[in-house]
Amino acid sequence: MNPAPLSSPTAGIVARGLDKCFGEGEARVHVLKGADFTARLGEMMFLVGPSGCGKTTLLSIIAGTLAADAGELTVFGQDLRKLGGDGLAGFRAQRVGFVFQQFNLIPTITVAENVSVPLLITGHAPRVAEERARRMLARVGLADRADSRPGKLSGGQQQRVAIARALVHEPTLLLCDEPTAALDRDNGQQVMRLMREVARDAGRCVVIVTHDNRTYGYADRMAEMEDGRILRVLEDPAAIRAHHGATA
Ligand SMILES: Nc1ncnc2c1ncn2[C@@H]1O[C@H](COP(=O)(O)OP(=O)(O)O)[C@@H](O)[C@H]1O
Ligand SMILES: [Mg+2]
Structure with missing residues:
Protein backbone atom coordinates (compact mmCIF):
# COMPACT_ATOMS: atom_id res chain seq x y z
CA MET A 1 0.00 0.00 0.00
CA ASN A 2 0.96 3.66 -0.36
CA PRO A 3 0.56 5.23 3.06
CA ALA A 4 -0.48 8.89 3.01
CA PRO A 5 1.80 11.22 4.98
CA LEU A 6 0.60 11.73 8.55
CA SER A 7 -0.05 15.43 7.93
CA SER A 8 -1.88 15.08 4.60
CA PRO A 9 -5.12 17.11 4.59
CA THR A 10 -6.93 14.38 2.67
CA ALA A 11 -5.89 11.75 5.20
CA GLY A 12 -8.91 11.41 7.44
CA ILE A 13 -7.44 8.49 9.33
CA VAL A 14 -3.83 7.38 9.37
CA ALA A 15 -2.99 4.39 11.54
CA ARG A 16 0.48 2.82 11.60
CA GLY A 17 1.63 -0.32 13.31
CA LEU A 18 -1.32 -0.65 15.69
CA ASP A 19 -0.90 -3.38 18.25
CA LYS A 20 -3.48 -4.63 20.69
CA CYS A 21 -3.65 -7.54 23.13
CA PHE A 22 -6.55 -8.57 25.35
CA GLY A 23 -6.23 -10.49 28.60
CA GLU A 24 -3.29 -11.57 30.73
CA GLY A 25 -0.97 -14.57 30.97
CA GLU A 26 -2.43 -17.78 29.53
CA ALA A 27 -5.56 -15.97 28.41
CA ARG A 28 -3.65 -13.29 26.53
CA VAL A 29 -4.67 -12.89 22.89
CA HIS A 30 -2.72 -10.80 20.42
CA VAL A 31 -5.48 -9.26 18.27
CA LEU A 32 -3.83 -6.46 16.29
CA LYS A 33 -0.31 -7.20 15.07
CA GLY A 34 0.99 -4.01 13.50
CA ALA A 35 -2.09 -2.95 11.53
CA ASP A 36 -1.66 -0.07 9.05
CA PHE A 37 -4.82 1.64 7.87
CA THR A 38 -5.72 4.87 6.07
CA ALA A 39 -9.02 6.42 5.04
CA ARG A 40 -9.49 9.66 3.14
CA LEU A 41 -12.10 12.37 3.31
CA GLY A 42 -14.98 11.91 0.89
CA GLU A 43 -14.42 8.21 0.34
CA MET A 44 -16.12 4.96 1.22
CA MET A 45 -13.35 2.88 2.73
CA PHE A 46 -14.23 -0.77 3.26
CA LEU A 47 -12.53 -3.02 5.80
CA VAL A 48 -13.09 -6.70 5.12
CA GLY A 49 -11.76 -9.97 6.52
CA PRO A 50 -12.80 -13.17 8.25
CA SER A 51 -14.62 -13.19 11.56
CA GLY A 52 -12.22 -12.70 14.48
CA CYS A 53 -9.42 -11.07 12.45
CA GLY A 54 -9.67 -7.81 14.45
CA LYS A 55 -11.98 -5.54 12.42
CA THR A 56 -14.16 -4.38 15.32
CA THR A 57 -11.08 -3.91 17.50
CA LEU A 58 -9.47 -1.69 14.85
CA LEU A 59 -12.70 0.30 14.41
CA SER A 60 -13.01 0.81 18.18
CA ILE A 61 -9.46 2.15 18.37
CA ILE A 62 -10.17 4.58 15.52
CA ALA A 63 -13.39 5.64 17.31
CA GLY A 64 -11.39 6.36 20.46
CA THR A 65 -13.35 3.88 22.58
CA LEU A 66 -10.39 1.54 22.94
CA ALA A 67 -6.69 2.36 23.31
CA ALA A 68 -4.01 0.61 21.27
CA ASP A 69 -1.00 -0.85 23.12
CA ALA A 70 1.37 0.52 20.49
CA GLY A 71 1.39 2.29 17.14
CA GLU A 72 0.46 5.69 15.74
CA LEU A 73 -2.99 7.04 15.05
CA PHE A 98 -21.03 4.97 14.91
CA VAL A 99 -23.48 2.53 13.26
CA PHE A 100 -23.73 -0.99 14.69
CA GLN A 101 -24.82 -4.25 13.13
CA GLN A 102 -27.79 -4.58 15.49
CA PHE A 103 -28.92 -0.93 15.29
CA ASN A 104 -28.71 -0.44 19.11
CA LEU A 105 -31.80 1.79 19.26
CA ILE A 106 -33.50 2.47 22.59
CA PRO A 107 -36.87 0.65 22.38
CA THR A 108 -38.76 2.64 25.00
CA ILE A 109 -38.46 6.09 23.39
CA THR A 110 -39.59 7.36 19.99
CA VAL A 111 -37.55 7.35 16.80
CA ALA A 112 -37.11 11.15 17.00
CA GLU A 113 -35.97 10.89 20.61
CA ASN A 114 -33.44 8.20 19.65
CA VAL A 115 -32.00 10.43 16.95
CA SER A 116 -31.83 13.37 19.40
CA VAL A 117 -29.52 11.56 21.81
CA PRO A 118 -26.13 12.66 20.35
CA LEU A 119 -27.32 16.29 20.36
CA LEU A 120 -28.47 16.10 23.98
CA ILE A 121 -25.11 14.58 24.90
CA THR A 122 -23.30 17.51 23.25
CA GLY A 123 -25.38 20.02 25.22
CA HIS A 124 -28.12 21.09 22.79
CA ALA A 125 -31.49 22.17 24.20
CA PRO A 126 -34.14 19.43 23.87
CA ARG A 127 -36.30 21.53 21.53
CA VAL A 128 -33.38 22.22 19.16
CA ALA A 129 -32.31 18.58 19.32
CA GLU A 130 -35.80 17.37 18.47
CA GLU A 131 -36.09 19.74 15.52
CA ARG A 132 -32.73 18.70 14.07
CA ALA A 133 -33.58 15.05 14.65
CA ARG A 134 -36.78 15.44 12.62
CA ARG A 135 -34.90 17.14 9.78
CA MET A 136 -32.34 14.32 9.76
CA LEU A 137 -35.13 11.73 9.71
CA ALA A 138 -36.61 13.47 6.67
CA ARG A 139 -33.23 13.10 4.94
CA VAL A 140 -33.27 9.35 5.42
CA GLY A 141 -36.89 9.17 4.24
CA LEU A 142 -38.47 8.54 7.64
CA ALA A 143 -40.19 11.83 8.48
CA ASP A 144 -43.50 10.05 8.93
CA ARG A 145 -42.08 7.55 11.46
CA ALA A 146 -40.58 10.12 13.85
CA ASP A 147 -43.17 9.48 16.57
CA SER A 148 -43.17 5.67 16.34
CA ARG A 149 -41.25 3.36 18.66
CA PRO A 150 -38.30 1.68 16.88
CA GLY A 151 -39.89 -1.76 17.28
CA LYS A 152 -42.69 -0.79 14.89
CA LEU A 153 -40.22 -0.27 12.02
CA SER A 154 -38.72 -2.76 9.58
CA GLY A 155 -35.04 -3.72 9.89
CA GLY A 156 -34.08 -1.43 7.02
CA GLN A 157 -35.98 1.46 8.55
CA GLN A 158 -34.37 0.84 11.95
CA GLN A 159 -30.92 0.87 10.40
CA ARG A 160 -31.77 4.18 8.67
CA VAL A 161 -32.80 5.55 12.09
CA ALA A 162 -29.44 4.38 13.45
CA ILE A 163 -27.69 6.17 10.57
CA ALA A 164 -29.72 9.33 11.24
CA ARG A 165 -28.64 9.12 14.88
CA ALA A 166 -25.01 8.66 13.84
CA LEU A 167 -25.17 11.72 11.54
CA VAL A 168 -27.39 14.18 13.38
CA HIS A 169 -24.51 15.96 15.13
CA GLU A 170 -22.64 16.20 11.81
CA PRO A 171 -19.61 14.09 12.71
CA THR A 172 -16.67 14.11 10.32
CA LEU A 173 -16.06 10.43 10.82
CA LEU A 174 -18.74 7.81 10.24
CA LEU A 175 -17.76 4.32 11.38
CA CYS A 176 -20.06 1.42 10.52
CA ASP A 177 -19.65 -2.10 11.88
CA GLU A 178 -21.43 -4.57 9.59
CA PRO A 179 -24.30 -2.16 8.96
CA THR A 180 -26.12 -4.38 6.45
CA ALA A 181 -25.67 -7.75 8.16
CA ALA A 182 -29.23 -7.78 9.52
CA LEU A 183 -30.81 -6.44 6.32
CA ASP A 184 -32.22 -7.98 3.16
CA ARG A 185 -30.74 -7.01 -0.19
CA ASP A 186 -33.02 -4.04 -0.96
CA ASN A 187 -32.69 -2.50 2.48
CA GLY A 188 -28.94 -3.11 2.39
CA GLN A 189 -28.65 -1.28 -0.96
CA GLN A 190 -30.72 1.62 0.35
CA VAL A 191 -28.47 1.95 3.39
CA MET A 192 -25.32 1.85 1.25
CA ARG A 193 -26.65 4.53 -1.11
CA LEU A 194 -27.32 6.75 1.86
CA MET A 195 -23.78 6.22 3.19
CA ARG A 196 -22.31 7.07 -0.19
CA GLU A 197 -24.34 10.28 -0.35
CA VAL A 198 -23.07 11.18 3.11
CA ALA A 199 -19.46 10.52 2.15
CA ARG A 200 -19.66 12.54 -1.07
CA ASP A 201 -21.83 15.47 0.04
CA ALA A 202 -20.19 16.43 3.23
CA GLY A 203 -16.67 15.19 2.55
CA ARG A 204 -16.90 12.86 5.48
CA CYS A 205 -14.66 9.94 6.09
CA VAL A 206 -16.80 6.79 6.00
CA VAL A 207 -15.37 3.44 7.09
CA ILE A 208 -17.49 0.34 6.60
CA VAL A 209 -16.60 -2.99 8.15
CA THR A 210 -18.41 -5.74 6.33
CA HIS A 211 -18.27 -9.19 4.89
CA ASP A 212 -21.46 -8.70 2.90
CA ASN A 213 -20.22 -8.91 -0.70
CA ARG A 214 -23.54 -7.51 -1.94
CA THR A 215 -22.25 -4.11 -0.78
CA TYR A 216 -18.73 -4.24 -2.25
CA GLY A 217 -19.81 -2.32 -5.37
CA TYR A 218 -20.05 0.78 -3.16
CA ALA A 219 -16.41 0.69 -2.07
CA ASP A 220 -13.95 3.34 -3.28
CA ARG A 221 -11.08 1.43 -1.68
CA MET A 222 -10.93 -1.78 0.29
CA ALA A 223 -8.52 -2.93 2.98
CA GLU A 224 -8.26 -6.68 3.42
CA MET A 225 -7.50 -7.79 6.94
CA GLU A 226 -6.31 -11.14 8.21
CA ASP A 227 -5.06 -12.21 11.61
CA GLY A 228 -4.55 -8.72 13.00
CA ARG A 229 -2.92 -7.12 9.99
CA ILE A 230 -3.97 -5.33 6.81
CA LEU A 231 -2.61 -7.59 4.09
CA ARG A 232 -3.56 -5.59 1.05
CA VAL A 233 -5.40 -2.44 -0.03
CA LEU A 234 -7.34 -2.51 -3.29
CA GLU A 235 -7.22 1.06 -4.59
CA ASP A 236 -9.57 0.69 -7.50
CA PRO A 237 -13.28 -0.19 -7.48
CA ALA A 238 -12.86 -2.28 -10.65
CA ALA A 239 -10.19 -4.37 -8.92
CA ILE A 240 -12.50 -4.81 -5.93
CA ARG A 241 -15.24 -6.14 -8.18
CA ALA A 242 -12.82 -8.41 -9.98
CA HIS A 243 -11.42 -9.90 -6.75
CA HIS A 244 -14.60 -10.14 -4.77
CA GLY A 245 -17.33 -10.63 -7.34
CA ALA A 246 -19.36 -7.67 -6.04
CA THR A 247 -22.97 -7.94 -7.08
CA ALA A 248 -23.99 -4.32 -6.44
N1 LIG B 1 -12.66 -7.29 25.02
C1 LIG B 1 -12.08 -8.41 24.57
N2 LIG B 1 -11.50 -9.28 25.43
C2 LIG B 1 -10.90 -10.41 24.99
N3 LIG B 1 -10.83 -10.77 23.70
C3 LIG B 1 -11.40 -9.97 22.81
C4 LIG B 1 -12.06 -8.74 23.18
N4 LIG B 1 -12.54 -8.14 22.06
C5 LIG B 1 -12.19 -8.94 21.03
N5 LIG B 1 -11.51 -10.03 21.46
C6 LIG B 1 -10.97 -11.10 20.62
O1 LIG B 1 -10.20 -10.48 19.61
C7 LIG B 1 -10.36 -11.15 18.37
C8 LIG B 1 -10.80 -10.18 17.30
O2 LIG B 1 -12.08 -9.70 17.62
P1 LIG B 1 -12.84 -8.63 16.72
O3 LIG B 1 -12.03 -7.40 16.62
O4 LIG B 1 -14.21 -8.50 17.30
O5 LIG B 1 -12.89 -9.37 15.31
P2 LIG B 1 -13.85 -9.16 14.05
O6 LIG B 1 -14.63 -7.89 14.26
O7 LIG B 1 -12.95 -9.13 12.87
O8 LIG B 1 -14.75 -10.36 14.00
C9 LIG B 1 -11.33 -12.28 18.63
O9 LIG B 1 -10.59 -13.46 18.85
C10 LIG B 1 -12.04 -11.85 19.87
O10 LIG B 1 -12.49 -12.97 20.60
MG1 LIG C 1 -16.68 -7.54 14.40
Missing part, protein backbone atom coordinates in the same frame (compact mmCIF):
# COMPACT_ATOMS: atom_id res chain seq x y z
CA THR A 74 -4.00 10.43 13.74
CA VAL A 75 -7.59 11.34 12.90
CA PHE A 76 -7.93 14.58 10.89
CA GLY A 77 -4.38 15.41 11.88
CA GLN A 78 -5.09 14.96 15.58
CA ASP A 79 -2.98 12.46 17.51
CA LEU A 80 -5.56 10.58 19.58
CA ARG A 81 -2.97 9.42 22.12
CA LYS A 82 -2.27 13.04 23.04
CA LEU A 83 -5.88 13.74 23.99
CA GLY A 84 -6.65 13.21 27.67
CA GLY A 85 -9.78 11.40 28.88
CA ASP A 86 -11.96 14.51 28.51
CA GLY A 87 -10.45 15.40 25.15
CA LEU A 88 -11.12 11.90 23.89
CA ALA A 89 -14.70 11.95 25.17
CA GLY A 90 -15.20 15.29 23.41
CA PHE A 91 -13.66 13.95 20.20
CA ARG A 92 -16.01 10.96 20.26
CA ALA A 93 -19.11 12.98 21.05
CA GLN A 94 -18.50 15.66 18.42
CA ARG A 95 -16.61 14.06 15.56
CA VAL A 96 -17.57 10.40 15.48
CA GLY A 97 -20.79 8.72 14.39
